[in-house]
Amino acid sequence: MRGIWKYRDLLPSVRNRVTLGEGGTPLFQISSEIFLKDESRNPTGSFEDRASAFAVSWLLDRGVRKVICDDDIDRCLSLATYSAAAGLECFAPLMNLPLSLLGAKFTEERVSLREPFYHLGEMTIAFEIAEEVEPDAVVIPMGSGSNVVMVWKGFRIASEAGMIERLPKIFAVRPRLSKGSIARELTQEPLFLKDALRAVKESGGRVIEAGDEEIIRAQRSLAKMGFLMSSSGSVAYSAIKEVREMTSVFLLTGRFRGFTRKIGETKEIILSILAECPSSGYSLWKSVSEHRKISIQAIYQHLRELEEREMVEKRDGKYHVTSKGRMLLAEI
Template sequence: MTPLPDRFCPVDGTRVPAGSLAWRCPACGGPLDLDFSPTPANLKSLSGRVNSLWRYAECLPLAAPTVTLGEGRTPLVELREGVFAKLDFLTPTLSFKDRGAVLLTELALRLGPRQVIADSSGNAGTAVAAYCARAALPCTVYVPTGTPAGKLEQIGAHGARVEVVDGDREAAAATAREAADTPDTFYASHVFNPYFLHGTKTHVYEIWEDLGGRLPDVLVLPVGNGTLLLGAALAIGELHAAGLIGRRPALYAVQSAAVAPLADAWAAGADDLTGTAPAAPTSAEGIAIPRPARARQILRAVRATGGTFLTVTDDRIRHAQRDLASQGLYVEPTGAAAWAAVREGALGERTAVVPLCGAGLRTGLARG
C-alpha cells in the first residue's frame, strides 16, 4: 500500500504525521493541507481506465479503493452555447460531496479509529454516512436545526447516528469539533481535512478530459466553505504544472447575497474576512457559511486566476432553479446558485462550466 503523505499547516508550516488522527494544526488550530504534488496522466493514457474518479489515480493521495460506489464521471451538458453544466447531482448520494467523502472514508479505514464523526447541513453528512456504511465504520453526523427532512432521513437510513444541534450551521460545526477531540475519533471534516479537497478536484479533471484536454475560460462555483473551489484550484495547478493546459481558467466564486462574507472581503480588497458579516435566511443553506475556515486560501485562489466574486439573491436563485428544472435538471437551491450568477449574460462571450452539485429531491423548489 502506498505510504500516506504528511499534512502541514499553510499558515505556520507545522507538520502533522500521516498516521495521526489530529484534525487541525496543533499550533494555530487552522485547517491542514497535504504534502502531495502529483503528476497527472495525459489524455491518451486514460483510455480504458475505470469509469469513476479513480481513473485519475496518479493524482489521488490514496490508491486501491475498497469503499468506492462508482463516484465521479458525471455528465457535462450544454445549457447554452459555450456554457456547460457539470451534473454532479448524479452521484451515489446525490451531491458532489461524494467525491471528497470517499477519500475521507478510505483514510479512516487506514487509520482505524473507534468512530467517525462529521458535521453538515445535509449533503456532506449524507455522503460520509453512506461511505461509512459501505466501510462498516460507526458514524455520527451533527446537523443544525432546520436541516431538510429528506437529508436527515437519508443519513439515518445509512445507519449513522444523527445529532440535531440547537442552532445554525456554525453551532453544529462547533459541537462536532468538540467531539472530534475525543480519543480514537476520526473527524471526517470536509473543511479541515485536505483529503476532501483532493477528492473534489476530480470534477475539474473530468471537465478537462471531456473537453478534449482543455478547460473553459471560466469555472463558476458556489462557495460557502470553498471545498469545491479549492479542489478546482488544486486540479488547475496540477494540470498547468504538468503542461497539460496552457492557461488557467478564471475562478468565479458565487455566494448568496444573504450570507456573503467572502464577497464582502473581496469587495474590500482584503486578504481575509473583514469581520462578522450580516447573515439572513437563505434557501441556499449549503453555502450559508458566515466564517469559512479557509477564507484566506479561497480569496487567494480566486485572485491568482484573475477571477472574481458574484452574489445572487434568493429571488435569482429561485428563478434559476426553475429554469434548470424546465430544462430537465432538478437541483437544490444551492446547486442552482452558479447558474443564477451567469444565466443573464454575466460572462459575455467566454466559455464556462457551472456545477449542479446537489439534487432537488430532498429540498424541493426554493420558495418566495
C-alpha cells in the same frame, strides 16, 4: 477504471479505495459557450461524494473506525453513506430516515471538517472538465470555500500534467444574504474563505454575490432544461450573465430534495425564525406578524403541533428548533 479513482495517479496514494460509483458526472453543452457539470448524478446527489470517497479511503488506511459529520446535510448524508459502505461507525449532529437507515447515530458533538485531506477528492471535478473542454471560466458555488480551493488546485495539477494548455478563471458565487438565504447550505462558516479568495485572485476571476430572486430564477431555468437542482446547487448558474462571451462551465452541485410531508407555509416561517433565534410564544407572534396577519392563539396552536412532531421543543421559556426541525428546513 471510471470515477474519481481513474485519476488515482494525480491524487495522494491510498490502498483501500472505497467507491460507490462517484465521479464521471456528465458535462452538458447547452449552447456554443455554456456547459453544465451535473454533480447531482453522484450516488447521494451531490459533489460531496467525491470528497467522502477519498476521505473514507484515507481514514481506512490509517485504521480509523469512527467518523463524526458536521451539520451540512449533503455532506452528512454522503459521509454516512460511504462510512456504511466501508464499515465505519458514523455519528451525526442531525438525524432523518436516510441517516437512520445507514446506521448513523446521533451526537451533540460539533465538528468542522477543516482538514484538507477530507476535500481532496473534489479536485477530480477539474480533472474531468480538463479532459472534455478547456474553458475560459469555471463558475462554482461558494459556501465553506473548499470546492473553490480544490477545483482550482485540480486545474493547476491538470496543467502541470499537460492535460490543458491554459488555466481557467474561477468565479465563486455566494448568496448575498449571510443569513436567511434560500441557499442556506452556502451560508455556513466559510472555513476556507482565505484560501478560496486567494484561488479566485490567482485565477483572474472574481467573487459574485447572488440574491434570492436570482437564485430562484436560475433554479427555474435549470428545471425547464431537466436539471432539478436544490437552491444551493443552482447558485452558480445565477451568475450566467456575468460570464458572457466566455466558454464557461457551471457546477451544479446538488439535486433538489423534496420534503414529502407538507407542513404548511406558516410552520415553515415559524421554524425559520426559531432557527435564527429561539423565542417565547409572544415574541414569535410579533415576528410572524411581520410576514402575515395571525392571532397569538394560532401561533400557540402551530407550536403545539410542531412539538407533537418533535420539530420544536420548549426550554427555559423559549421555543427551540430540534435537529428534526432543522432537517426539514434543510430540505424545504
